[in-house]
Amino acid sequence: MRTRLMELAVGAFIVMGIIALILMALRVSGLSTADAGDKYTIKAYFENLGGLTERGKVSMSGVTIGRVSKIYLDTEDYVAVVEMEINKSMSTLTTDTSAAILTAGLLGEKYIGLTVGADIDYLEDGGVIEDTQSALVLEELIGQFLFNSAED
Amino acid sequence: MVALIDKILEPIHKLGLFALERFQALGRAGLFLISSLSWGGPGSAGFKDLVIQIYSIGVRSLSIIIVAGFFVGMVLGLQGYTILSDFGSQSALGTMVSLTLLRELGPVVTALLFAGRAGSALTAEIGLMKATEQISAMEMMGVDPLKRIITPRLWAGFIAMPILALLFSLVGIWGGAYVGINMLGVDEGSYWGNMQASVEFYDDVIKGLIKSLVFGLVVTWIAVYQGFNSMPTSEGISKATTQTVVLASLSVLGLDFILTAIMLGSV
Numbered sequence: 317m318r319t320r321l322m323e324l325a326v327g328a329f330i331v332m333g334i335i336a337l338i339l340m341a342l343r344v345s346g347l348s349t350a351d352a353g354d355k356y357t358i359k360a361y362f363e364n365l366g367g368l369t370e371r372g373k374v375s376m377s378g379v380t381i382g383r384v385s386k387i388y389l390d391t392e393d394y395v396a397v398v399e400m401e402i403n404k405s406m407s408t409l410t411t412d413t414s415a416a417i418l419t420a421g422l423l424g425e426k427y428i429g430l431t432v433g434a435d436i437d438y439l440e441d442g443g444v445i446e447d448t449q450s451a452l453v454l455e456e457l458i459g460q461f462l463f464n465s466a467e468d
Numbered sequence: 469m470v471a472l473i474d475k476i477l478e479p480i481h482k483l484g485l486f487a488l489e490r491f492q493a494l495g496r497a498g499l500f501l502i503s504s505l506s507w508g509g510p511g512s513a514g515f516k517d518l519v520i521q522i523y524s525i526g527v528r529s530l531s532i533i534i535v536a537g538f539f540v541g542m543v544l545g546l547q548g549y550t551i552l553s554d555f556g557s558q559s560a561l562g563t564m565v566s567l568t569l570l571r572e573l574g575p576v577v578t579a580l581l582f583a584g585r586a587g588s589a590l591t592a593e594i595g596l597m598k599a600t601e602q603i604s605a606m607e608m609m610g611v612d613p614l615k616r617i618i619t620p621r622l623w624a625g626f627i628a629m630p631i632l633a634l635l636f637s638l639v640g641i642w643g644g645a646y647v648g649i650n651m652l653g654v655d656e657g658s659y660w661g662n663m664q665a666s667v668e669f670y671d672d673v674i675k676g677l678i679k680s681l682v683f684g685l686v687v688t689w690i691a692v693y694q695g696f697n698s699m700p701t702s703e704g705i706s707k708a709t710t711q712t713v714v715l716a717s718l719s720v721l722g723l724d725f726i727l728t729a730i731m732l733g734s735v
Contacts, residue, residue, distance in 0.1 A: 319516070319519075319520075322519065322520060322523045323519055325523055325527045326519050326522045326523050326526070326527060328527075329522065329523075329526050329527045329530065329628075329631065330522075330627075330631065332631065332635060333630070333631030333634055333635070336631070336634040336635050336637075336638045337634055337673070337677075339638060340570075340634065340637070340638065340669070340673045341669050341673065343660070343664075344566055344570075344638075344641060344663060344664065344667050344673070345664065345667040345668060345669040345672065345673055346663075346664025346665065346667065371665075373665075425665075
């Protein structure tokens with residue numbers, strides 16, 4: 317009887333460990349269990365990403381609607397290409413939607429902010445956002461400012 | 469003249485002997501580990517012993533681990549909030565608490581508590597077995613004391629430690645959440661959201677687990693070795709128990725630096 321209780325306790329202990337690992341995966345590190353089925357991909361070209369990374373947020377009016385899935389350089393035009401996975405529930409992005417790289421707070425991470433347009437057609441899987449605005453790079457801003465003040 | 473040279477050489481001779489003894493002890497401990505690690509797997513005769521040992525090493529350490537984890541998490545929440553609010557970034561509290569616990573405090577503090585709670589008990593138990601000549605009796609009966617006593621304890625430590633460390637971190641993160649969200653008014657969404665955005669499952673959770681596996685093995689190894697090689701007297705047992713806690717704590721802290729350096733270096 318005593319060994320039975322002991323075995324039960326050890327079993328419960330190991331199950332607790334497994335549950336803890338699952339909680340770590342889902343609740344703490346936010347591994348999403350959602351499969352690719354309820355997402356679609358759109359692309360956008362940017363002059364400069366300024367520190368945007370993969371897994372970065374894509375948001376609209378501050379609500380996260382997707383994530384940056386892939387970043388690479390277009391070797392023909394030499395612009396950065398950002399692929400974003402957008403939730404299927406946000407399937408009504410118009411073709412003239414604009415994308416801007418924004419910063420969360422003063423020192424926060426970079427994310428993509430989408431602003432919807434007024435067109436009647438919607439972006440489909442693999443669609444491209446034409447109207448993009450690159451990240452603000454502080455050095456360029458300062459350079460511009462110095463250039464302008466030298467002209468005056 | 470010869471006597472003088474002998475006198476000069478004596479400290480060198482002693483130093484050499486000291487070094488040789490250390491190397492010999494290390495070699496003996498290594499051989500001891502290798503010969504006790506081999507195990508028949510589940511279903512073999514030692515399996516029942518393994519369950520009993522996981523119970524006494526792991527399950528009975530649960531309460532101290534959970535209470536300690538909760539308090540460490542609450543303190544991290546309190547301290548982190550004070551520091552982060554200087555920079556107006558209280559929303560990063562979840563990130564700070566979870567990364568600190570998963571990467572460092574979880575494995576290390578659990579290993580230190582484990583050395584104090586389970587390691588010392590292991591040493592004293594095996595030392596007492598030796599003092600009461602149970603080990604010699606086993607050898608007389610043709611039972612290998614390494615297989616019978618040491619192997620299940622080593623494996624039990626190896627299995628129990630990562631589970632304890634995981635639970636420590638988990639409870640700590642909830643402790644931090646309790647203080648941060650309920651007492652200090654950090655936004656619940658930003659606590660969990662920023663945590664999920666910055667904690668990587670492989671880089672943080674799994675690497676922390678690897679650390680605790682290593683610590684579990686080292687702490688139990690030191691504990692059983694010290695017990696097995698203690699002087700079979702009451703003084704010898706008390707000395708061996710102290711040695712276990714001191715050596716295990718130091719090795720955990722030293723190894724932690726090395727492991728962290730390897731893990732951060734290979735990002």
